[in-house]
Amino acid sequence: MSTRAAISSDSFFIAGGTLRRDAACYVARAADEDLYSALHRGAICYVLTSRQMGKSSLMVRTAARLREEGFSITVLDLTGLGQNLSSEQWYNGLLERIAQQLELEDELEEFWFDHKHIGAMQRWMAALREVVLPRCPGKIVIFVDEIDSVRSLPFSADEFFAGIRELYNRRTHDAELNRLTFCLLGVATPSDLIRDTRTTPFNIGHRIQLTDFTEHDAAPLCEGLSANPDTARRLLKRVLHWTGGHPYLTQRLCLTLAQERASTPAAVDRICQELFLSQRARQHDDNLTFVRERILRSEVDAISLLTLYANIWSGKRVRDDETDPLISVLRLSGITRSHSGTVEVRNRVYRHTFDREWVQTNLPGAEVRRQRAAYLRGLKLAMAIAVPLILGIAVYAYLSVYRVKTTIEPYRAKAPEPPVFWASFTPPSAVAAETGALLVKSSEGNALVFINDREYGRTSHSGTLLLQVLQPGKYTVRVEKPQFQSVVQTAEVLANKETQLLFKLQKQIVLSTALAVRQGVPGAKISIDAVDVGTVQPDGTFSADVRPGMHALTFAKDGYLSRQINQEFLLGKQVVLDGQLRPDVELQNWLALANSHDPSALEAYLRTYPSGRFADQARARGEELEWNTLRNTRDLVALDRFLNKYPQGRYNSAARALAARLQQEEFDWRTAHNGKDPGALQAFLKTYPESPYVEDARAELRKLQTVSTAAAPVHSDDAQAVRATLMRFSQAFTQKDANQLAAVWPSLHKQELNKIRTSFRDAESIQMDLKFSDPQIDGAHATVTCLRSLQYIFKGGIRKSESSTVTIQLGKQAGQWMIESVQ
Structure with a gap:
């Protein structure tokens, strides 16, 4: 109950407010045992009924009973969370209240902030499963009071109810969830809260019926009414005669009876009249x-x-x-x-x-009828006073005129000069001639008057305008006023006479129909044919007049998907539209990830929205995060994967440069290591002081300095011949000459050679560059470490590049050096 509590002097009766568990005036009903038993067996329960029926008192009493039996109980009053919240703030508020009541503040706060990459509702459910259930032994009941307040949230609460249903459905797979259940209480129907019957928890929940007090239920109230049991029973019976057992009305009436020490049924009637039936009570109770x-x-x-x-x-x-x-x-x-x-x-x-x-x-229309009746009553009274007065004035005027005519020579007045404005378009000769006058009387003041389509002036506040100088003849007179229908009449003006015209203006009839929006998102903007017409009210409603015909309506609000409707409006028929908007889930998911440092979360977002509005931003953010992890890497495989994933990316050039440096370093190390040359090793250490091969290079250098080796002399002619073979190998690719390749590499398998032939035909051009160290020649065998770069250009300008460090083995056959393998 939401009204203030009023407690009697002896603290027996309490009218309004949530009753304490030990309140003497608490009336137990069948619903008490029904709710207790249902929650005890783990059923989802809901108590949806009107206000001041005892929902909150029932919740407090049932929660206390369950808590005494070892249940973990939390009570969530949704009105305390507020309404102008995002879904993130709302679900966080729910979790904070659970944390306070179960003393899990640190654990739930840590969980909430560690899982920002998932949606608010999923985070809330996960916190219940992964934190609350493991840390709370026994059964857990979550009471959600004032559940109808979700209708005023700026986002749809459908997923909240769907989440409760999902927790229930998971019981078949996760036995731990049998320990968790919910009780929903509020002033609403299930269809008010959620429309989709596939996700509503109400069709799987247990409904608790809160009924009015019966005479048997209310019997304990006799204790507070009178010390005499018979008197108390008579008073209670008369109370129920009026209230029908309504909890609030019954408690309120009993409270006043106890305060006034009433002892008769007549006193009950009198106090009931004062409390509920008087005009003042109707306005203030x-x-x-x-x-x-x-x-x-x-x-x-x-x-x-x-x-x-x-x-x-x-x-x-x-x-x-x-x-x-x-x-x-x-x-x-x-x-x-x-x-x-x-x-x-x-x-x-x-x-x-x-x-x-x-x-x-x-x-x-009742107000219009009241005003009309008051107007008629006032008109009758005014006429009753005015008619005798008008008759008296008329008689007096007649007698006065009669005396003047019989005693004074008639005098013909000279026609007055016309006003400057009228004279501006009246011929000068007309002023001097005999003229007439025209008196315009309009039912509306401040109306424009036109004579022969020329504006003359405006009527006074009383609705009159006198045109004193007019040539005798016929005139077309038109009277206009905004929001009224114009009226045209013909007047014949006679010389030396005043002609009167009466104009009764009628309100313009606007041919329109009504638009009514229900269950809209508060604050959503509504436009008709691209013209803004207003916003949805806090209670989810909106109304406007619309001209008949086909119109395009748009509902829009930040955080929701815009909705467009083509609707035909028929004259005299009201159009009622459902103003619900679907939350912009893609936007919400993106906002949750916009500052994320988890590449896997961004990849999951892109799998869900591969062509979404924020897909390019997500890819750019993902590339940035991956590059930040690779900028100091030495993993060529990871770099190659990054380059293939982001071929046109922002960090493509930097990644290629890093890969080239690593390949050059790898090439230089192999050259220095295989060359057994102290000078080459010293040059490597100077060039790459941070290389992972530094310790190996120093160890090799020490070994060479301490151990003398008799290296077989390398003939300069053989080294030159090896280099020439490698050059022919490179030229074979550049010239796309498979025969020359077979000549320098005779052991190449025929199947591999055919693949290379095909690649030669497909490519418009090929460029191979080989950077090789000094050959290591051992008799008829030679080993060369090379940094090989290959670039293919295919039709349409498509390019493909490859860079790698390879080891080429050569053999001397019949005085010629031939390639034996490339690894």
């Missing part, structure tokens, strides 16, 4: 105000709703249909209840307060 506002400000059609309620009030049989939105509004307001399959007014307090007159008063 919290419960009556809620019922009234819930009905008059609902999202359904007001006329249909009030007409249905009038039928129920009159005793007509109306079937209780839970799928009917009108009946759902009446039920959640608390004004009606179901009885034997039909709907009836809940109690006599409501029946007297919200009667037929109240319905008529609040029907659309």
Whole structure:
């Protein structure tokens, strides 16, 4: 309950507010045992009913019982989280409250910030599974109170309910989840909270029915009414006569009876009249105000709703249909209840307060009818006063004129000079001639007057305008005013006479129809034919007048996917549209990853949205992160993989330069190592002081300095011949000459040679560069370490480059050096 608590002097009765577990006035109902038993066996429960029915008190009492049996209990009041939140803030707020109540602040906070790469809802569910369940032995119940407040969130809460359902469904695979369950409480219907029946938890949950007090249920209240048991029973019976057992109305009436020491049923009637049935009570009582506002400000059609309620009030049989939105509004307001399959007014307090007159008063157009009736009453009174007065003035005027005519020579007045504006388009001769006057009387003041399509002036506030100088003749007179229909009349002006014209202006009839938006996202902008017409209200509604015809409507808000609708509007018919928007999940996922340092998370995002709006940014971010891990690497394989992955990337040039340096270093090391030349090793150490081969180079250098070796002399002619063979090998690729390649490499397998022939035909050009060290010649065998660079250019300008360090083995056959292998 949301109203303030009022506690009697002896603290027995409490009217409004959540009752303490030990409150003496708590009335146990069948729902108490039903909820306790269902949660005990692990069922998901929901208590959805009108306000001030005892939902929160039931929750407190049940939570205390379960806590005494070793259950871990958390209570989440969603109104305390606020409404102007992002989904990230909202789910974090839920987890913070769970952490405080279960004393898991550090663990859950660490988990939340360590898993920012996943969505807020998934993070919340994962925290329950991976932190709360392992650290809380026994069963866990999460009470979610004021669940209807999710309808005011700026994002859809459908995934919250879908998550609860998923936790339930996973019980078949994860037995630990049998220890976790939920209880949802609020003022809503399941369809108000989530529309997709495939993901709603309500069709798998257990519904708890909160009913009004029966006389048997309410018997404990007698203790606080009177020390005399008979008197207490009579008072309670009369209380229930009025309240029908409604929890708040019953407690409130009993509280006042106890305070005033009432002892008779008549006193109950008097106090009930003061508390609920008086005009002041109707305007100020919290419960009556809620019922009234819930009905008059609902999202359904007001006329249909009030007409249905009038039928129920009159005793007509109306079937209780839970799928009917009108009946759902009446039920959640608390004004009606179901009885034997039909709907009836809940109690006599409501029946007297919200009667037929109240319905008529609040029907659309009632204010207009009230003003019209007041106007007619005022008009009758004014006429009753004015008619005798007008008759008296008329008689006096007639007698005065008669005396003047019989005593004074008639005097013909000279026609007045026309106003400057009128004279500006009136011929000078017309002023001197005999003229007439025209008096224009309009039902509206400040209206424009046109004579023969020429503007003359405006009527006064009282609606009159006198044209004193007009040539005798016929004139076309037009009177106009914005938002009124113009009226045209013909007037004949006679010399030396005043002609009067009466104009009654009518409001323009705007041919339009009405647009009504329901369940929209608060703050969403609505445009019609690319023209902004307003934003959705905090309660999710919007209305506007629209001209008949086909129109393009757009609903848009940051964080949501825009929605466009082509809708035909027919004159006189209201168009009701569902204003829900789907959250922009791609945007939310990208915002969660925009500052991520996890390349795998970005790759997962790209697999989900390979052509998404942020795919290029994700690839650029992924390349940056990978390059940051490779910029100091010595792994040529990783660099080659990076270059193939980002061939046109931002760091492509830097990666190629690093690969070239590493290949050159590798080539220089092999050359120095295989050459057994102290000078070459010293040059390598000077050039590459940070090389991983530094220790090997120093060890090899020490070995050469301490061990003298008699190296076989290398004939300069053989070294020159080896270099010539390598040059022919390189030219064979550059010239795409497979025969020359076979000549210098006769042991090349025929199948491999055919593959090379095919690559020669496919490429428009090939360039091979070989950088080789001095040959190591041992008799008829030679070994050369080379840095080989190959570049292919195919049709269409497609390029392919390869760089690697290779070892070429050569053999001397019949005085000629031939290639034996390339590794």
